[in-house]
Amino acid sequence: MKIRLYLLFLLFTTFVFAQQKQVVTSIDTIKNKIGAEFKLSIKTTVDTSSKVIFPKLKNFGALEVIQSYPIDTVKMDGRYELVKKYGLTQFDSGRYVIPSIKIFINSKPFMTDSLLVEVANVKVDTLKQKMFDIKNIAPADNSIGNWWKYLLILALIIGIGAFIYWYIKKHQKKKLEEEIFKTPIEKATSLLNNLEKKELWQKGEVKAYYSELTDIARNYIEEAIEIPAMESTTSELIQGLKAASVKKKMTVSQETIENLERVLKQADLVKFAKSKPLDFEITEDRNKIQKAILTLDSSIPVEVPVEEDTLLNEAQRQKQIQIQLRKKRKKRIVLTISSIAFILVATTTFFIVLKGFDFVKDNIFGNASKELLEGEWIKSEYGNPGIIIETPKVLKRVDLTKTLPKDGMALIKEMQSFAYGTIQDNFYIMISTLKYKKEGEIDLAKSMDGALQSLESKGAKNMIVKQEDFETKEGIKGLKAYGTFSKINSATQSSTKLYYEALLFSQEGGLQQIIIFHEEGDDYANQISERVLSSVELKQLSK
Incomplete structure (x- = not known):
């Protein structure tokens, strides 16, 4: 019996010793001032495959957890030493017990040691320490991170300037392209090709497609045959075209005029009556317009100019194009710079009115102090x-x-x-x-x-x-x-x-x-x- 009791006692003390060594509890100080931080450390050494869970607590007894620090991990001889720290505090003086808590290692609980700490009052000597009035509420320092606001303003100004430049360039380029076509038929053919490249009706924009298609035809008729086609209704346009063909001695077939009239009326139905032609009908209408324009152009009597005059006119035309290009490029640059300058002045004025000149000077131009x-x-x-x-x-x-x-x-x-x-x-x-x-x-x-x-x-x-x-x-x-x-x-x-x-x-x-x-x-x-x-x-x- 004595041997059995001895073995049992030996096993029990070995178990307790192993458990105590498994989890080690310590604290940086046992005496501190009110509101000061105690750092509680819990250390354990485990295998690399072990799973350790430290508790997430808001309080350790009467002590409040003000910060839970990340776990420090150190590898030693194939094992991990894990150290978990908690920042604790108390705002009342007295003695307090940090109770034992459970640490789970591979789902098995281990208890930490309880500790006694003392919180002392802060001595205040009003004879030596000056007393001051309570200060007014001060605004929070928001200087950190303000740089992104100025970067955003700069990016916005650059973006607006780039958009203005692109918009002016695009519209001037489009206008210039319209100006440099040699003949109305060349312009109409080019615009028809560009219309097909846009693939408007394939994207479901049938109304926009027919509107642009008929505008190309009307614009050609107005420039080549010299009748007010853009402002005329379909019936007025057809009547004016018939009258102009007789006056100019144009050999235009009745079929050409009927095809043109049919497409114009189809476009009116699409634009005003929400008609939806089939795909093959749209393709046929485009071909009819192109054929009508080519037929009308071939039927216009041609005046043969003198060769010298033709060469002279072409040289003058090219010279005028280059002059226009330079003028438009210069105008585009000046307008873009003026727009950016206006935005800068307006933004600066806004901040001066809102914050004052010193704010603009210090935050935009910089202040060493x-x-x-x-x-x-x-x-x-x-x-x-x-x-x-x-x-x-x-x-x-x-x-x-x-x-x-x-x-x-x-x-x-x-x-x-x-x-x-x-x-x-x-x-x-x-x-x-x-x-x-x-x-x-x-x-x-x-x-x-x-x-x-x-x-x-x-x-x-x-x-x-x-x-x-x-x-x-x-x-x-x-x-x-x-x-x-x-x-x-x-x-x-x-x-x-x-x-x-x-x-x-x-x-x-x-x-x-x-x-x-x-x-x-x-x-x-x-x-x-x-x-x-x-x-x-x-x-x-x-x-």
Whole structure:
């Protein structure tokens, strides 16, 4: 009996040990602030053919799931290590239990470990932390992705211009083709061939087919025999044709006139009475029209021109055609450019009326400060004592030791400076940190005077200085100077007015300095400056 109990206990502990090793539960921290994220990790190692199902939960006990991270998969020695992470949070202080949950591996349940976490209140010291009024609701930043709107407007303008060009070209080409036919019969024959290529009646457009077919016949009769065929009814046209054939001594058979009249009446029935001829009838009507036109053309008396006059007229005709082609091409280009210019002016005017001139200038023609503000910002630490700050661009190390007086450099043990832009630009950020050889209290007012004098030595003119105390969000106090100065462009001798802000913080044996200046009245630069200064975090001096 003792042996059996021992074996049973051994099997049970082996099973429990295997189950515990199958699923491993961990958390990144057991103490956190209200609203902060706990990252719960569940890890298991399985065969490559195993199927693992992690639960989709909105809550782990009293903790809320704010994010379910993708499963990390690592292949090791023919097996997979799967790690599933959940982001949890709680907005009330206290101690909370993360309960066990089921993980299914090949449809078999495995339980995770339960964990105890603590959520603490955030301490607020109203004596050190400044209190501010509640800000108004700010519109959401919709700058990301706006580029597609301008691309769409550009594509629309190009599309409209291309359509106008195509439309003008098509209609002028059609008109020009009508003008360059040598004789009415040549024009009528060409139009009949083009009509057949369109295959209108084969597509069910019988009315359009008969309308164009009879227009070709009427237009030929009007041009060749010189009677008002286009405005006449069928009966009026036939009567006018009979009278013209007698007057012009044309040898036209009665059959030709009857065939023409029959087709014209058939066309009237199709157009006005919705008649639907059969396919073979349509083909016969087309042949009758073509035969009638050819017969009429052959019956018109021909005047034989003098050969020299014929050659001269042909040369003049070709010359006129080339002149017309050049004129029409030039007119088409001018009209297209004018249309696009009108669309551009109308679109720009619309946006100016709707959004204002500054919006059009900044979004269509571009604004360097706006691009900085809406770009990807970088948060980094610079110098010693360290300054953690967020800037629109990475600040690059610069050497300012050569610009300082020798007696001042004799007191400095270490100096590090980082900047974006140059002193001659319209936007400039500079950070400097100093370690002095001797520790002691630093006079911020004198240090600020030295920093401003350095700006003046580099070209700042007519400097206006205002000073006030400054305090970071962590409650560290410093000195702020702000105002304006003028910068002279040495090439053009023009003057630009700039707005500057300078911050100084002191530590025992260390100094931290931030200077920003930009063109006065630049709203985007003002927003950059506010964002930069509100992000300032200071570190203690490291030995």
